[in-house]
Amino acid sequence: MKLKQREKAFLLLADGSCFEGTSIGSKGTSGGEICFNTGMTGYQEVYTDPSYFGQIIVNTNAHIGNYGAVDVEQESDRPKINGLVVSEYSEIHSRHDGESTLDEYLSNHGIVGIANLDTRKIVKHIRSKGAMNAIISSEYQEIEQLKSELAKVPSMDHLELSSRVTTAEPYLMNEGAEFKVAVLDIGVKKSILSNMVDRGCELKVFPAKSTFEEMKSYNPDGYFISNGPGDPAAMPYAVETVKQILQQDKPMFGICLGHQIIALANGVSTFKMHHGHRGLNHPVKNIISGLSEVTSQNHGFAVNREEVEASDTLELTHINLNDHTVAGIRVKGKPVFSVQHHPEASPGPHDSRYLFDDFIQLIKKHRKS
Missing domain, CATH: 3.50.30.20 (Carbamoyl-phosphate synthase small subunit, N-terminal domain)
Structure with missing residues (x-):
């Protein structure tokens, strides 16, 4: 050659x-x-x-x-x-x-x-x-x-990018499956969707700027807020949608940017990190179980830990063991949780894939109640 x-x-x-x-x-x-x-x-x-x-x-x-x-x-x-x-x-x-x-x-x-x-x-x-x-x-x-x-390149700080990578129109996946999940696509990865499909979910994937009413009309069993690019503080449209979902008391799961949007919807701020976390080898401790996980991560913004610990609505569930930043939260009294890492881990270790199972269990429990 x-x-x-x-x-x-x-x-x-x-x-x-x-x-x-x-x-x-x-x-x-x-x-x-x-x-x-x-x-x-x-x-x-x-x-x-x-x-x-x-x-x-x-x-x-x-x-x-x-x-x-x-x-x-x-x-x-x-x-x-x-x-x-x-x-x-x-x-x-x-x-x-x-x-x-x-x-x-x-x-x-x-x-x-x-x-x-x-x-x-x-x-x-x-x-x-x-x-x-x-x-x-x-x-x-x-x-x-x-x-x-x-000089022509814009700063990532205060930059909204999800609307440039989201789906143009809603679409269905795995139609007829047991659980219906509405996905807010603010930059979703295919392997995240496939992990939920593998667990018996029918998915309706909505564009980033979809309203709560549009998502609610699908009558889902739960909501998923995806990963994605840009500054979460520049996405008031997604924060408002998540605020309205929270009022429904239905199961909701957020990953990475979705995790940050859920924090903002609960009054907790985000900040731009010095150089971010990007790789397949980031150690995270699950505070609830006491176990540690090796995780795949990709983010340049993070949730303010002091505000989470002072919050009346949020509880810290995971911490990054390298710098002790917030790696996971859940909403007190609601079936809502999120993580800063990528549990689908494509590429990366599969230590955190149990989080998809936790989401399904929340849906099952909510159905019974």
């Missing part, structure tokens, strides 16, 4: 740090908030997770692309990242069912990337300085040109 001739590419960070590497994926210029993912595998699931919309991903694993790309492993219809930064980039793949190389996959979807960088140095820089905007370009080489393009 003849290897592709690579052009120069540049990565410029908002603090002025500049790195020269080689172009991968699509030729062009693209910017977004730079962050890193610590997963050793599952790069395609990461790139197609809608929660990463508007971000440039740095893979901490040194070798990326070695098992190619397969359409069935996508978490949405296409990659949602704005750019990719890797160390060693594999031109070929050895996986027998790989449908394309990662380079072909990225190029076909217009994703701009850069390789042959010291990603360890870049990750240590982000951990020290915090998440910031960045730009990748295989078009521009002059620093002033790069700075001009970087």
